[in-house]
Amino acid sequence: MADTSGETAKAAQSSALAPFNGEFPPAPAWFREALADVPDRAMVETPRGRIEALSWGERGKPGLLFVHGNTAHADWWSFICPLFAGQYRVTAMSLAGMGGSDWREVYSFDDFAEDAEAAAASTGLHEGGRKPVYIGHSFGGGQVFYTASQRPEQMHAAILIDVGFRSPVDETTPPPPARPQGVRERRPARVYPSLAAALARFRLSPPQPAENLFIVDHLARHGLMRAPMADGSGEGWAWKFDPQTMDRLDREAVRRIFSAPPRIDMPLAHLIGEHSMLRTVPGLYDAYPRNGLVIEIPDAHHHVMVDRPLALIAAIRSLLAAWRA
16 A cells, blocks of 8 residues: 555655656566556446456456555556466456546445456456456455455455455544445545656555565556646646545444454465564454465565565465465
């Protein structure tokens, strides 16, 4: 997930992209080759608004659905998904209120489950002869976990990547007032005058070291959109995510599912970063089912795909092979 407010991440990642002044950092060949596999980009219609979906691979192959973390977007996976496209039909979706997906009056985990099924069906993830495998990171992994427990018929298996199994909101905070479901206008909290200025403000949250700045740049660059400057002086750059997502989140279903370990009978694995800050939070893993696999990714922090992308790909491939997915 991205922290663009700045303060909490400065110590660990102070303006990591600022020295590049809007230019691309050097990147290895495998990364450039992955991005050269351009996805099919589509907007999937749902009753609550459109969901952005990026897809790779041929229809008719087994399906994989990738889900990003909070304030992120589908392109957090666009250098990961192509490496599965030879054997799978792969889709990365942007959660409602994030990436290119529509902003909403209310966000909920129940709606996510329906959005995920709509994205999977629309992009052909069911056409390979079995249900897709859902793969989710952080906040998105929490939504995958919720769907696995409440709507197991939607997926064949679930892979969670560094997820905290606790409600993502303060338990004492009252739910938001009832609002009509529907699409609302995008009004970014801040607009930056230049691409370089916006990129320089990008931080990872929770804060962590980031060696692979070519990945950090990719995440930041694809998380921006053009927007009018507040003073009317022209267009600038703003973050794509809805800054009120957490304020507009329906909390009740989340509190129920994270209050105790649910029973999940499908294949389930949790990939955690060796140095993840989540591991220092007492009780954060208490709701994870005792029958789920736990696999540590060495020398990785919370944002495993940033730190050790190839190790993450290898771990997911191994699980899919073991499950014959």
